[in-house]
Amino acid sequence: MRRPGFVATAGVAAGAAVLLLAGCGQRSASDTGSGPATAAGAKAPTAATAPPGIAELQAQQDALFPEVAARCAGVSTASAPSPSASADVAGGEPDDPWARKYAENHAYRQTVxxxxxxxxxxxxxxxxxxxxxxxxxxxxxxxxxxxxxxxxxxxxxxxxxxxxxxxxxxxxxxxxxxxxxxxxxxxxxxxxxxxxxxxxxxxxxxxxxxx
Incomplete structure (x- = not known):
């Protein structure tokens, strides 16, 4: 015996699923560049709202602290090498088992x-x-x-x-x-x-x- 209410509900759900599937992968012209939606309806940063790059951040810092910028003008901007996970924190030889163990236990204190x-x-x-x-x-x-x-x-x-x-x-x-x-x-x-x-x-x- 069929239950009319159940059939109708199932039909509505199936129709909604079809509509959702049909919309996947399709974006209107007004959506272009809007970025994916995030939690609470917020949209992820786009090219227009992306965080500023290093050069722009440096310029902002120079404007905030001109005396610091003047003091360090001409100093190399070369990046320092990344610290190694096996760095010798204790000061012993890298192949010293005790030194390696100490370094592992204190790796959380390492800085860039x-x-x-x-x-x-x-x-x-x-x-x-x-x-x-x-x-x-x-x-x-x-x-x-x-x-x-x-x-x-x-x-x-x-x-x-x-x-x-x-x-x-x-x-x-x-x-x-x-x-x-x-x-x-x-x-x-x-x-x-x-x-x-x-x-x-x-x-x-x-x-x-x-x-």
Missing amino acids: DLSPQSRCRGDAHAARITTALRATGRAAVLGEAELRAELDRLGYPTRGGEVHSSGGTVGFSLWIPGSGPCLTGTLGAIPRVQAHGSYLEGGCNEPQGGH
């Missing part, structure tokens, strides 16, 4: 090597921040909110966990606006700020891991 240009710019930014913090005359007693405000004033916006406290010491780890690299600093009577590449696991904050 900086090119001479990135190193120059990073060191210039580190010196700039250090000078500004020391000029406050109270770097050792700045709290997280005060440090965040000072970094924002200097042109290094903080939005999340860039500023933090550990063991009573206030510090920060952030990505230099534009093309990087990373800066990590701690406050004290003498503020200490250093430039480094991003960690191999991503980001400027040292990953918590290893075994």
